[in-house]
Amino acid sequence: MSPPAMSSPRPTGQALARLHQLACLDVGGPQLIQPMLEAMHPLIGFESGGYFYPDGNGELEAHMEDADVQASVPEHFDPRILRSENEMFHNSLRAARDIVLHGHGPRTMGQMLRASHVDLRRSDYYNVVMRPARVADWLCLALRAPQGQGIGMLFLFRPPGAPPFRPEEIATLARLEPHLAHALQPGELDAQDSEIHRQGLLVATPQGRPLWISPDAEALMPLAFGWRWRRGAALPPALQSLVQRLAPRAGADCAPPRHELHNAHGWFSLRATHLAAASGDGEAIGIHITQRVPRGLRLWSALGALRLPPRQHELAYWLARGVPESQIARRLGISANTVVYHRRQLYNRLGAGNRAELLARLEPGGHRR
Secondary structure, eight states: OOOOOOOOOOOOOOHHHHHHHHHHHHSSSSSGGHHHHHHHTTTOOOOOEEEEEEOOOOOOEEEEEEEEHTHHHHHHHHHHHHHHHHHBBBSOOOOOGGGGSOOOOEEEEHHHHHHHHHHHSSHHHHIITTTTOOOEEEEEEEEOTTTTTTTEEEEEEEETTOOOOOOOOOOHHHHHHHHHHHSOOOOOOGGGGGGEEEEEEEOOTSSEEEEOOOOHHHHHHHHHHHHGGGGGSOOOOOHHHHHHTTTOOOOSSSOOOOOEEEEEEEEEEEEEEEEOOTTTEEEEEEEEEEEEHHHHHHHHHHHHHTTTEEEEHHHHHHTTTTOOHHHHHHHHSSSSHHHHHHHHHHHHTTTTTHHHHHHHHSSSSTOOO
């Protein structure tokens, strides 16, 4: 269900506080885009958001809140549509290097349009990409690192019939730019500070034709490969390469080939091994997929389910992360005595006696009483 964001939203202190907190977490990168978008809905009127960003291999990846918009992404990257898009808009977005070609600050669709709105509605790009996704207008923002390289391209979409973005909404997005750029800039990947979220198995032929997929792998593959994965189609190029790297008769002491990637849905490790074919007259390849998520992001999401006030939410996060109270006081800009007071209030509210019990409440299912 789309957020009820079309009704002239006004900035709220709580939403702004949540965005500031997200920007100050010890977790960063594209995995923060969804909580960022959720915090932005009360501030700017948009039906759904999208984010284009470089993946771990430098290729352009896309995360869309809305399923219909996500379904249109393969068409956006289809070379057949490129000519139409170039005829309609300035600075098309096809590769990570294109992010820095876009102007600074928020830009409306009208500012990017090089043709008339009538021509746009007659174009292949509109009828193949925009119309099926129910996108009639957008507000976009190119995010850059302090050194100038592109971090990602944020889009806020509006459906047909929605009013144009108001000047105050555009100004709000401009004020949020440094927070968004800081939070979404990728940092170092720390496997020790992550946890396994889900695992699955895909079985394919040595030629890369899928034979069987477990329910967990079926859920994980579109998260790992996005628009490049289609059920029943050939394996994505990265997995084709993984299968080819598997030696025909690898010994038990040979390490199976792996492929690592990270995106807005976490870190994914894929490992290829030989399997005995069910018919007994050939070989099959097992592709084991594991999704890991940063522990800090999982804790932040778990705290969201408790619906704490922003200040208690932030305090609970740093307590759960094991940060000493003196450091929490510096992070929050309050005294150590105030931290102790609010900690007691928080523990009383949650029925926890210490940090260990707080962490137990934040484990999956732990907040249900």
